Amino acid sequence: MTQPIVRVLREPWADPDVPLPSYETAGAAGADIRANLTEADRATGLEIQPLHRLIVPTGLRVEIPAGFEMQIRPRSGLALRHGLTLPNTPGTIDSDYRGPLGVLLTVIGTEPVRIHHGERIAQAIVAPVVQAYFTTAETLSDTARGSAGFGSTGRG
Numbered sequence: 001m002t003q004p005i006v007r008v009l010r011e012p013w014a015d016p017d018v019p020l021p022s023y024e025t026a027g028a029a030g031a032d033i034r035a036n037l038t039e040a041d042r043a044t045g046l047e048i049q050p051l052h053r054l055i056v057p058t059g060l061r062v063e064i065p066a067g068f069e070m071q072i073r074p075r076s077g078l079a080l081r082h083g084l085t086l087p088n089t090p091g092t093i094d095s096d097y098r099g100p101l102g103v104l105l106t107v108i109g110t111e112p113v114r115i116h117h118g119e120r121i122a123q124a125i126v127a128p129v130v131q132a133y134f135t136t137a138e139t140l141s142d143t144a145r146g147s148a149g150f151g152s153t154g155r156g
Contacts, residue, residue, distance in 0.1 A: 004126055006070070007063040011097040011100065013038060014059025018118045021060075024083060030073060030123030033109055035115050048107045053087055056115050059089035064095040064126065071125040072103060078121070083109025088120065095129070 007119065008020055014036045036059030044124035048054045064070050072091035078084040087106045103122045107113050115121060145153075 009061045032120040045116040
């Protein structure tokens with residue numbers, strides 16, 4: 001498979017000095033995405049209160065190749081240190097979406113978290129997508145698990 005190319009367009013108001021998504025190490029699966037705040041918020045940043053949600057702007061729009069998606073995931077260090085995470089993890093950006101790329105963040109910790117201009121706030125995973133065909137059936141095949149659901153495989 002050839003390496004997909006994601007085309008990126010900066011919003012007219014976006015700070016061009018904020019880097020595009022980038023892989024921080026050679027083996028990184030996710031490209032770090034940065035907050036690109038509006039001019040009015042750049043000096044002070046944006047504060048997220050515990051258990052509240054906020055869409056943080058990136059100043060970007062993306063064109064993902066057909067047959068791929070972009071998954072937006074939390075950064076583990078921010079989750080560990082501050083309880084900063086994404087309530088819809090992973091968030092999915094479809095290949096036919098051309099709107100603004102915002103990152104929906106929430107704080108599950110006990111203290112507010114301030115997002116600073118240019119800060120790495122999430123990571124993007126570009127992955128292939130297979131669209132299935134759904135059809136009705138009279139029966140489903142039997143398996144050893146059957147209809148056992150949540151927690152049915154036990155712990156350990």
